[in-house]
Amino acid sequence: MAKVVLDKTAMQRALTRITYEIIEQNRGLNDLVIVGIKTRGIVLAQRIGERIAQLEGRAIPVIALDASDYRDDRPADHHTIPELPVAITGKNVVLVDDVLYTGRTIRAALDALMAVGRPQKIALAVLIDRGHRELPIRPDFVGKNIPTARTEKIKVQVAEIDQIDQVVLA
Numbered sequence: 001m002a003k004v005v006l007d008k009t010a011m012q013r014a015l016t017r018i019t020y021e022i023i024e025q026n027r028g029l030n031d032l033v034i035v036g037i038k039t040r041g042i043v044l045a046q047r048i049g050e051r052i053a054q055l056e057g058r059a060i061p062v063i064a065l066d067a068s069d070y071r072d073d074r075p076a077d078h079h080t081i082p083e084l085p086v087a088i089t090g091k092n093v094v095l096v097d098d099v100l101y102t103g104r105t106i107r108a109a110l111d112a113l114m115a116v117g118r119p120q121k122i123a124l125a126v127l128i129d130r131g132h133r134e135l136p137i138r139p140d141f142v143g144k145n146i147p148t149a150r151t152e153k154i155k156v157q158v159a160e161i162d163q164i165d166q167v168v169l170a
């Protein structure tokens with residue numbers, strides 16, 4: 001049976017906390033770029049960008065990244081270099097995703113970013129860290145740690161796609 005582990009209010013609080021931490025660690029937001037991993041990471045990145053604009057009075061570039069071509073279960077000869085609307089070389093990039101599990105999606109996103117440019121720094125923000133890492137990847141900003149069994153599933157739902165904001169454990 002599915003259980004709601006974060007409702008809309010809890011999700012907003014978690015994203016607000018992540019936003020404050022990002023601002024605190026990136027004083028002088030001149031070189032900050034937020035990159036959301038397709039699909040729900042993009043929505044979360046946009047929300048963080050909007051909150052930074054509210055708090056700091058200026059917009060930060062928020063861009064979408066589809067790292068699926070860089071997954072390790074796809075042939076390397078199918079890598080297409082992503083087209084990003086903002087240069088990331090020399091920038092402080094915050095990579096945003098909804099759930100961190102094995103780390104393979106993040107590794108693919110890192111490879112895709114490095115194919116485009118060389119950021120000064122890359123930090124990782126995730127709404128949910130569920131454990132079970134297969135790669136040495138650790139988030140810098142976490143909304144909530146939810147230890148799970150490998151057989152359990154975490155589903156992040158966002159109003160922009162799913163018409164509801166919640167995180168469900170099934």
